[in-house]
Amino acid sequence: MKGRQVVLGTLFGQEAAALVEDGVLIDLLLSAEALTPLAPGAICRGVTDRLMKGQGGAFVRLPDGWTGYLRDRKGLGEGKPVLVQVTGVAEPGKAVPLTSRLIYRGRHVLVTPGAPGVNVSRRVRDPETRDALQSLGETVRGARDHGLILRSIAAGAEPTEIAAESAQLLDLADQIGAETVGPPELLLDAPGAHEQAWLDWGDPAPDAIEKGEDSFERCGVLDAVDALLSPRVVLAGGADAWIEETRALVAIDVNTGADNSPAASLKANIALARDLPRQLRLRGLGGQIVIDFAPMPKRDRGTLEQVLRAAFRNAGGEVTLTGWTAMGLFEMSRKRDRVPLRRLADAVAEGL
Incomplete structure (x- = not known):
C-alpha cells in the first residue's frame, strides 16, 4: 500500500506497533514485558546503593530487586531515595540504565x-x-x-x-x-507499544490505521520481521551486509557480492550507510558498533562519511560517529533505547 500506515497488533505474543511507509517497515515498537518489568520510560523511586567514585555514577536499588545505574551522582548519598527514569533495556547481567532528568x-x-x-x-x-x-x-x-x-x-x-x-x-x-520518601517503587509505568505509537506517530497523520489479530500478517509486517531476525541484509546490486550482536559490540560486515566493477565497493557501502539507521532502530541494537566496510580507496572515505552523517541526522536517538580505526574499520555508538528484537524473540521462545 502507498502512504503512511500505523499497524497495531501483536508480535511474539506481546503488544506491538509498526509504522509502514509505501510498503517499507520504518519503525517497530515492542513491549518489553518478556525481558523486564521496567521498560524504557518508566519512572521509579529508587534508593542509592553505592556511589562509584572515579566514574561519576551510582548504583540504585529499584523495585522487584532490580539494580540500575545512574551516571550523574550529583547530590546523591548512599541510602537516600532518588527519582529516576529508565532510559533503555539492560543487557543480561548488567544494571538498568537510568537518568534523573525526568520527562x-x-x-x-x-x-x-x-x-x-x-x-x-x-x-x-x-x-x-x-x-x-x-x-x-x-x-x-x-x-x-x-x-x-x-x-x-x-x-x-x-x-x-x-x-x-x-x-x-x-x-x-x-x-x-x-x-x-520510601522504599523502591514503580511510580509510573512505561507506555505500551500501542500507546507509544499514538504518542509518537501522529505527525504527519497516518493515511490508515490497521488493527486486528491478523494486522501484522495482512500488512506484510511479519515478513519484514522475519528478515530482521536474520543477520543478513540484502543490498542493491547483489551486495549484502551482516549485522551481528556480540556481548561487547555490534559487528557489521559489508560485501559486494558478485559485482567486481571498480565502483562496486563504494556503491555497497553507501547502500548500507543509507539503510543503517533503520536497520539498527528496527533491530533494537545499540552500544558500540564497528563496521567493516567493503574495501575501497581512502579517498572515498569522506564521501561515505557524508552519507552516514546525512542518514543519521534525522534518524532520532543519540548517535556518535567516531571515525576510522588504524585497521580501516569505522566506529560509532548508539544509545540502547529500544527492545532488542532478537533477544525478545528468544526470551518468548524460551518461555513457551
Missing part, C-alpha cells in the same frame, strides 16, 4: 521537571503559530518550576486539547515529584 511525554507536549521554560518544536516554522503556542504554554505552565515543550503536532491541534493535556501532565509531574 513526561504527551501527544502534544513534553513536561520536563527541573528544566523550566516554554519551548516550541523547531519544526513549527510559522511565526504566528509559534507565538500562539508559546503564549498558550506559558499560560498553562503558570508559576510551576517545570519546563514545557510543545511538539510539532501541537501546531494543528485545538488549544483546549493542548491545554488539557498540559495540565494533566503538569499535575502528574507535581504528584510524582512529591514521592521522595
Whole structure:
C-alpha cells in the first residue's frame, strides 16, 4: 500500500506497533514485558546503593530487586531515595540504565521537571503559530518550576486539547515529584507499544490505521520481521551486509557480492550507510558498533562519511560517529533505547 500506515497488533505474543511507509517497515515498537518489568520510560523511586567514585555514577536499588545505574551522582548519598527514569533495556547481567532528568511525554507536549521554560518544536516554522503556542504554554505552565515543550503536532491541534493535556501532565509531574520518601517503587509505568505509537506517530497523520489479530500478517509486517531476525541484509546490486550482536559490540560486515566493477565497493557501502539507521532502530541494537566496510580507496572515505552523517541526522536517538580505526574499520555508538528484537524473540521462545 502507498502512504503512511500505523499497524497495531501483536508480535511474539506481546503488544506491538509498526509504522509502514509505501510498503517499507520504518519503525517497530515492542513491549518489553518478556525481558523486564521496567521498560524504557518508566519512572521509579529508587534508593542509592553505592556511589562509584572515579566514574561519576551510582548504583540504585529499584523495585522487584532490580539494580540500575545512574551516571550523574550529583547530590546523591548512599541510602537516600532518588527519582529516576529508565532510559533503555539492560543487557543480561548488567544494571538498568537510568537518568534523573525526568520527562513526561504527551501527544502534544513534553513536561520536563527541573528544566523550566516554554519551548516550541523547531519544526513549527510559522511565526504566528509559534507565538500562539508559546503564549498558550506559558499560560498553562503558570508559576510551576517545570519546563514545557510543545511538539510539532501541537501546531494543528485545538488549544483546549493542548491545554488539557498540559495540565494533566503538569499535575502528574507535581504528584510524582512529591514521592521522595520510601522504599523502591514503580511510580509510573512505561507506555505500551500501542500507546507509544499514538504518542509518537501522529505527525504527519497516518493515511490508515490497521488493527486486528491478523494486522501484522495482512500488512506484510511479519515478513519484514522475519528478515530482521536474520543477520543478513540484502543490498542493491547483489551486495549484502551482516549485522551481528556480540556481548561487547555490534559487528557489521559489508560485501559486494558478485559485482567486481571498480565502483562496486563504494556503491555497497553507501547502500548500507543509507539503510543503517533503520536497520539498527528496527533491530533494537545499540552500544558500540564497528563496521567493516567493503574495501575501497581512502579517498572515498569522506564521501561515505557524508552519507552516514546525512542518514543519521534525522534518524532520532543519540548517535556518535567516531571515525576510522588504524585497521580501516569505522566506529560509532548508539544509545540502547529500544527492545532488542532478537533477544525478545528468544526470551518468548524460551518461555513457551
